[in-house]
Amino acid sequence: MPKISHRGIQMPPSPIRKLAPFAEATKAKGIKVYHLNIGQPDIETPQPILDAVRHSTFKILEYSHSAGNESYRKKLTSYYQRFNIHLDYSQIIITTGGSEAILFAMMSCLNPDDEVIIPEPFYANYNGFAMEAQVHIKPVTSTIEKSFALPPVKDFEKLITERTKAILICNPNNPTGYLYSQEELETLRQICLKHDLYLFSDEAYREFCYEGAHFSALHLEGMEENVIVLDTISKRYSACGGRIGAFVTKNQQVLDSVIKFAQARLSPPSFAQILGEAAVDLPVDYFNQVKEEYRSRRNLLVRMLNDIPGVKCPLPGGAFYAIAQLPIDDADKFCQWLLEAFSFENQTVMLAPASGFYATPGLGKQEVRLAYVLNKNDIHHAMICLEEALKVYPGRKVASLLKHSTV
Amino acid sequence: MPKISHRGIQMPPSPIRKLAPFAEATKAKGIKVYHLNIGQPDIETPQPILDAVRHSTFKILEYSHSAGNESYRKKLTSYYQRFNIHLDYSQIIITTGGSEAILFAMMSCLNPDDEVIIPEPFYANYNGFAMEAQVHIKPVTSTIEKSFALPPVKDFEKLITERTKAILICNPNNPTGYLYSQEELETLRQICLKHDLYLFSDEAYREFCYEGAHFSALHLEGMEENVIVLDTISKRYSACGGRIGAFVTKNQQVLDSVIKFAQARLSPPSFAQILGEAAVDLPVDYFNQVKEEYRSRRNLLVRMLNDIPGVKCPLPGGAFYAIAQLPIDDADKFCQWLLEAFSFENQTVMLAPASGFYATPGLGKQEVRLAYVLNKNDIHHAMICLEEALKVYPGRKVASLLKHSTV
Numbered sequence: 001m002p003k004i005s006h007r008g009i010q011m012p013p014s015p016i017r018k019l020a021p022f023a024e025a026t027k028a029k030g031i032k033v034y035h036l037n038i039g040q041p042d043i044e045t046p047q048p049i050l051d052a053v054r055h056s057t058f059k060i061l062e063y064s065h066s067a068g069n070e071s072y073r074k075k076l077t078s079y080y081q082r083f084n085i086h087l088d089y090s091q092i093i094i095t096t097g098g099s100e101a102i103l104f105a106m107m108s109c110l111n112p113d114d115e116v117i118i119p120e121p122f123y124a125n126y127n128g129f130a131m132e133a134q135v136h137i138k139p140v141t142s143t144i145e146k147s148f149a150l151p152p153v154k155d156f157e158k159l160i161t162e163r164t165k166a167i168l169i170c171n172p173n174n175p176t177g178y179l180y181s182q183e184e185l186e187t188l189r190q191i192c193l194k195h196d197l198y199l200f201s202d203e204a205y206r207e208f209c210y211e212g213a214h215f216s217a218l219h220l221e222g223m224e225e226n227v228i229v230l231d232t233i234s235k236r237y238s239a240c241g242g243r244i245g246a247f248v249t250k251n252q253q254v255l256d257s258v259i260k261f262a263q264a265r266l267s268p269p270s271f272a273q274i275l276g277e278a279a280v281d282l283p284v285d286y287f288n289q290v291k292e293e294y295r296s297r298r299n300l301l302v303r304m305l306n307d308i309p310g311v312k313c314p315l316p317g318g319a320f321y322a323i324a325q326l327p328i329d330d331a332d333k334f335c336q337w338l339l340e341a342f343s344f345e346n347q348t349v350m351l352a353p354a355s356g357f358y359a360t361p362g363l364g365k366q367e368v369r370l371a372y373v374l375n376k377n378d379i380h381h382a383m384i385c386l387e388e389a390l391k392v393y394p395g396r397k398v399a400s401l402l403k404h405s406t407v
Numbered sequence: 408m409p410k411i412s413h414r415g416i417q418m419p420p421s422p423i424r425k426l427a428p429f430a431e432a433t434k435a436k437g438i439k440v441y442h443l444n445i446g447q448p449d450i451e452t453p454q455p456i457l458d459a460v461r462h463s464t465f466k467i468l469e470y471s472h473s474a475g476n477e478s479y480r481k482k483l484t485s486y487y488q489r490f491n492i493h494l495d496y497s498q499i500i501i502t503t504g505g506s507e508a509i510l511f512a513m514m515s516c517l518n519p520d521d522e523v524i525i526p527e528p529f530y531a532n533y534n535g536f537a538m539e540a541q542v543h544i545k546p547v548t549s550t551i552e553k554s555f556a557l558p559p560v561k562d563f564e565k566l567i568t569e570r571t572k573a574i575l576i577c578n579p580n581n582p583t584g585y586l587y588s589q590e591e592l593e594t595l596r597q598i599c600l601k602h603d604l605y606l607f608s609d610e611a612y613r614e615f616c617y618e619g620a621h622f623s624a625l626h627l628e629g630m631e632e633n634v635i636v637l638d639t640i641s642k643r644y645s646a647c648g649g650r651i652g653a654f655v656t657k658n659q660q661v662l663d664s665v666i667k668f669a670q671a672r673l674s675p676p677s678f679a680q681i682l683g684e685a686a687v688d689l690p691v692d693y694f695n696q697v698k699e700e701y702r703s704r705r706n707l708l709v710r711m712l713n714d715i716p717g718v719k720c721p722l723p724g725g726a727f728y729a730i731a732q733l734p735i736d737d738a739d740k741f742c743q744w745l746l747e748a749f750s751f752e753n754q755t756v757m758l759a760p761a762s763g764f765y766a767t768p769g770l771g772k773q774e775v776r777l778a779y780v781l782n783k784n785d786i787h788h789a790m791i792c793l794e795e796a797l798k799v800y801p802g803r804k805v806a807s808l809l810k811h812s813t814v
Binding site: 001002004005006007008009011012013017034036040042043044050053054055059060061062063066096097099100103107108109110111112114125127128129132134157158165166196197198210225226238239240241243251253254257258259260263264265266267268269270271272275364368 | 409411412413414415416418419420421443447448449450451452457460461462463464466467468469470471472473501504507508510514515516517518519521532534535536539541563573603604630631636645646647648650658660661664665667668670671672673674676677678679682736
């Protein structure tokens with residue numbers, strides 16, 4: 001029997017999805033599970049953009065241009081213009097989800113064995129794309145004590161070698177919800193220019209900022225050749241299943257390279273490009289409404305979390321995630337126990353253990369990620385469940401032991 | 408300015424699309440261009456499957472399961488059953504086009520620097536996926552003299568090293584249209600079992616066989632651990648823009664690996680999964696009609712080609728491509744000349760030079776690929792254009808010089 005590849009063996013399974021079989025078993029027992037573990041928004045996809053697809057009249061579902069429909073790319077320039085980001089449509093390549101944009105960035109800019117520095121905890125699927133591109137992730141640790149702010153410059157510089165080619169940030173951040181400030185972006189600018197590094201900026205959650213405006217990497221001056229923005233419509237319009245993202249840069253050499261990767265896979269999905277194009281025409285107050293909903297959920301979630309004895313959760317400035325530190329021995333065990341052995345009033349809650357978002361072994365053992373993608377009533381019940389669970393969890397640890405969690 | 412990667416530099420541009428700027432310029436001059444260069448079918452996507460998407464009523468465009476919707480995967484088992492291929496739905500992973508299935512196969516089964524043997528001429532994008540996976544393609548040459556039949560076993564065995572992990576075939580073949588026989592598949596079976604190799608079988612054109620039935624790699628006995636079928640709905644239902652394919656194998660280890668790659672990119676496109684699922688319910692005579700249309704186009708195309716003095720084109724058994732040998736000095740030059748310098752009655756024809764489908768330098772210089780994706784009237788006019796062009800092309804060579812083309 002032929003062997004599978006080293007890559008195939010080492011490829012990490014999704015840490016977010018690994019508890020799924022336990023959740024299925026729990027539901028089969030008739031217990032309601034509140035899913036705070038995964039970033040699938042419950043907000044409805046705006047009707048007009050679904051209608052744009054449903055009312056389409058084309059006769060042949062053709063390949064689009066490998067870079068995406070020109071009409072869509074042109075329209076997207078007006079979307080970015082709202083943020084005072086000035087692009088030519090040729091600087092936007094439509095991708096199959098933000099996922100493909102990340103993979104294209106790693107493939108086009110890094111050689112096998114090159115290194116990319118990423119503040120941890122980070123979006124776990126970056127590991128998968130790094131494995132596919134055969135590049136190494138060097139984590140620089142951000143801590144819950146500092147609300148997951150950008151680590152100091154010296155921590156980055158300690159990691160920089162001749163193999164370092166890029167820094168990757170997610171802003172606002174998944175999984176921490178942290179919103180990087182303009183000052184923090186300027187710090188990254190200095191590091192990148194000094195060491196001739198790319199800055200990959202995953203701005204999937206750009207629209208979801210609750211404390212001040214978003215400062216995009218594309219706003220950084222003198223970084224035209226360094227900045228690549230990885231974008232997606234998935235969260236912005238609750239359109240995760242569309243699989244439409246964008247690769248955005250002013251670096252012409254990089255664009256010339258990425259279009260070849262885009263040609264190899266022919267084209268991004270046609271249906272959802274229609275949806276994405278229609279989305280640019282949504283009324284501007286669409287985001288205001290959605291943002292208000294997420295903001296009020298965040299406020300409820302974080303308040304209720306911090307009201308639970310021994311729980312600590314910094315207020316996230318953006319996205320729809322929060323990381324909380326719990327008075328427990330091991331979040332992996334705890335999350336599994338919540339599904340396997342616990343219920344309160346026939347309900348329980350599913351969380352994502354944060355260990356899967358850290359690259360440094362041992363970190364995040366007492367942390368969980370919560371996605372506030374449920375309505376406030378459900379969040380309320382989920383938090384009551386969590387509070388009750390922490391009262392009876394056999395692996396409960398007192399607060400004084402918590403310091404170890406971020407060593 | 409940071410450098411792009413070696414991969415980014417070496418990644419081959421699409422040979423099919425490289426003449427596109429010349430075609431644009433030609434059209435701008437008001438000259439009609441018959442596109443025989445690209446496999447975008449003109450056949451309409453069946454209305455019922457477009458309607459399945461257009462009449463959908465879901466409210467949230469959610470991620471699907473990373474392996475695709477269970478309902479679709481289950482339905483696909485009944486599709487394969489029609490070909491006497493018996494699968495459990497867990498043996499099918501829905502991919503983003505056949506493209507992603509090819510990439511997953513290379514990533515999961517081959518280590519960087521491993522080798523895959525592919526009969527040339529072959530689908531040019533295999534080069535791109537090999538580059539992404541950092542694996543090497545070793546071409547085994549099939550010739551127009553033998554109608555692009557499977558090269559002899561000894562030609563394969565000459566290429567097998569300890570680095571060889573797989574043989575990749577496309578059946579029926581793009582770009583040659585050759586339909587491999589059961590005997591040829593049995594030959595591949597013996598080679599793969601003897602040398603412990605995977606057999607990757609790209610069966611994108613399974614439905615388009617004009618001379619006898621299709622014999623799938625999944626029909627081979629004792630090859631459960633070796634065979635991976637790479638599939639797509641793109642050509643089958645004129646649904647190229649849907650970007651829905653499938654990775655099919657009975658090898659559980661490979662499935663366990665591929666699902667991790669699938670999880671990293673979250674899910675395949677949701678809209679077109681609805682379309683793909685509906686397609687399994689199309690009446691069986693749908694393919695008969697489509698196949699008859701392609702068959703009659705093929706007959707017209709090949710007859711008219713062989714009627715042109717100095718042109719030779721074997722009758723392809725499947726797909727919707729043919730490779731013809733022309734009495735010319737260089738197909739790259741000729742194809743560009745057709746667009747830049749020639750027209751007949753204000754019309755010209757766009758062909759794909761075959762050199763881009765060969766990995767061995769120098770091969771295919773007098774060959775072009777023609778995709779019969781236009782109606783018969785257009786094919787008729789395109790062939791008249793080609794005949795007229797060959798009368799006046801400055802680089803015309805007489806037939807006696809043609810022997811060099813397949814050395």
